[in-house]
Amino acid sequence: MTLFASVNSPDFIEFVEKGVAIEELEKRLRPAKYDNKQHEKDVREHAGYANFSREGFIGNDEKLLDTIYKDCKTLESYGVKHHEIAAALNRLISINSEEVKKIFESRNSLSYKLLPKFVRKRLGMRDEIGDSHSCESILNDGYNYKLSSLFTFGEQNCPWGCNSYGQNAGVIYHGPLTKDQKTEIMFAQMGGIDAHEDSINEAFAGVDDDFVLSVKRIKKARNARQEPYYAPITHLLPHLIEVHYFFEGTGSPYRADPTFLIKSLKLR
Ligand SMILES: [Zn+2]
Numbered sequence: 337m338t339l340f341a342s343v344n345s346p347d348f349i350e351f352v353e354k355g356v357a358i359e360e361l362e363k364r365l366r367p368a369k370y371d372n373k374q375h376e377k378d379v380r381e382h383a384g385y386a387n388f389s390r391e392g393f394i395g396n397d398e399k400l401l402d403t404i405y406k407d408c409k410t411l412e413s414y415g416v417k418h419h420e421i422a423a424a425l426n427r428l429i430s431i432n433s434e435e436v437k438k439i440f441e442s443r444n445s446l447s448y449k450l451l452p453k454f455v456r457k458r459l460g461m462r463d464e465i466g467d468s469h470s471c472e473s474i475l476n477d478g479y480n481y482k483l484s485s486l487f488t489f490g491e492q493n494c495p496w497g498c499n500s501y502g503q504n505a506g507v508i509y510h511g512p513l514t515k516d517q518k519t520e521i522m523f524a525q526m527g528g529i530d531a532h533e534d535s536i537n538e539a540f541a542g543v544d545d546d547f548v549l550s551v552k553r554i555k556k557a558r559n560a561r562q563e564p565y566y567a568p569i570t571h572l573l574p575h576l577i578e579v580h581y582f583f584e585g586t587g588s589p590y591r592a593d594p595t596f597l598i599k600s601l602k603l604r
Contacts, residue, residue, distance in 0.1 A: 339408055339409065339412050340405070340408065342405075343401050343402060343405040344401075348401070348405065349401065351581075352400065352401060352404055352580070352581075354496055354580070356496055356497065358400060358401060360383045361400055361495065361496070362394065362399075362400050363381065363382055363383040363385070364382050364383055364385040364388060364393075364495045365388075365389075365392060365393035365394045365400065365495055365585070366381070366382065366388075366392050366393075366394065366396060367389070367390065367391055367392030367395070367396060367588075368381075368382075368388060368389075368390045368391075368392070369381055385495065387492065387493045387495075388495075389492060389588075389590070390527060390531070391527040391528065391530075391531055391588060391589050391590065392585070392587065392588050393495060393582075393584050393585060393588050393590070394584070394585030394587055394588055395585055395586065395587015395588065396587065397587070398585045398586065398587045400585070403582075403585050403586065404580075404581050404582055407581065407582075407583050407594050408581055410594050410595055411594060411598075414595075414598050414603070414604055416598050416603050416604065418577050418578055418581050419578050420603055421574075421577050421578075421594070421597050421598065421601060421603065422574035422575070422577045422578035423574075424474060424597075424601040424602070424603065425569060425573060425574045425577070425597070425601070426574045427474055428471060428474050428475070428481060428506075428508075428569070428601075429505045429506075429569065429571060429574070431471060431474070474601060474602065475508065475600055475601065475602065476599065476600055476601070476602050478510055478511065479508060479509070479510050479511075479599075479600040480508070480509055480510075480511055481506050481507070481508050481509075481569075482506055482507045482509065482521065483505075483506045491503055492570065492572055493572075494572060494575060494576065494579075494580075496579075496580060498575065498579065500572060500575040500579075501571075501572060502570045502571030502572030502573070502575070503570065503571050504525040504568070504569075504570055505569045505570055505571050505573075506569050507521050507524050507525065507566050507567065507568050507569060508566065508567045508569060508592075508596075508597070508600050508601075509521055509565060509566035509567075510565045510566070510596075510600065513565075515550070516550050516553055516554050516557065517554075517565065517566075519547075519550055519551075519554060520554045520558070520566075521566050524566060524568045524589065525568050525570075525590075527589055527590075528589025528590075529551055529554050529555060529558075530555070530589065531589070533551055533555075536548060536551055537551075563593075563595070563596070564591075564593045564596050565596075566596075567591075567592035567593060567596050567597055567600070568589075568590050568591075568592060569592065570590070573592055583597075
């Protein structure tokens with residue numbers, strides 16, 4: 337598909353909306369305002385959409401049309417199509433899902449068998465499978481893929497209401513990583529370091545002050561950063577990219593920057 341004429345062109349708006357008005361979509365995609373105890377309030381704020389993301393798919397002031405349009409222009413500048421990125425990500429995810437399955441089967445076959453089938457079909461949950469995987473056939477030199485060491489049982493649905501859903505899958509990163517960067521990546525799929533700062537301060541001040549200081553350093557380094565060195569990958573991401581041209585917003589900790597994906601996924 338060629339680039340839409342402008343961010344305000346009716347065909348572009350219709351493409352993004354897919355039957356859900358922009359205003360409602362933006363409500364669904366915003367971060368949560370309230371704490372977990374006030375879930376009902378948050379559901380109302382999210383236009384009745386109960387499967388909102390606590391950290392948001394877009395930032396508080398971000399405009400969905402602007403974000404998607406800008407990302408379309410980025411792809412066009414590289415001559416790369418959305419479905420090509422989605423296909424490469426699906427390959428990356430499926431190769432590593434097989435790898436996780438093998439590790440479970442060989443190391444602890446009983447616990448693997450005890451897992452519900454839908455869980456077995458998806459990703460694992462241990463640090464030992466959070467190792468890096470170079471995936472030379474899919475990723476460019478210098479880029480690696482780390483499987484998610486986090487497994488959440490809550491699955492994220494597509495905010496457009498498609499029958500598509502996903503878990504954390506892993507993180508593509510450009511290495512080698514410093515210790516702080518490893519920490520930042522560890523938090524990448526849990527909503528980013530900001531989502532955990534207060535509880536880290538509470539739990540680790542006086543216990544592990546180095547860790548508390550590293551969070552401050554990480555935030556400072558992130559604010560000064562020009563280009564991302566990692567992209568969080570979920571099972572939902574290929575769908576969001578292929579069908580909705582959506583990489584998540586610049587105000588979301590889950591954003592997978594399209595330029596980073598193009599550079600890492602051998603698409604240029
Ligand atoms: Zn969808």
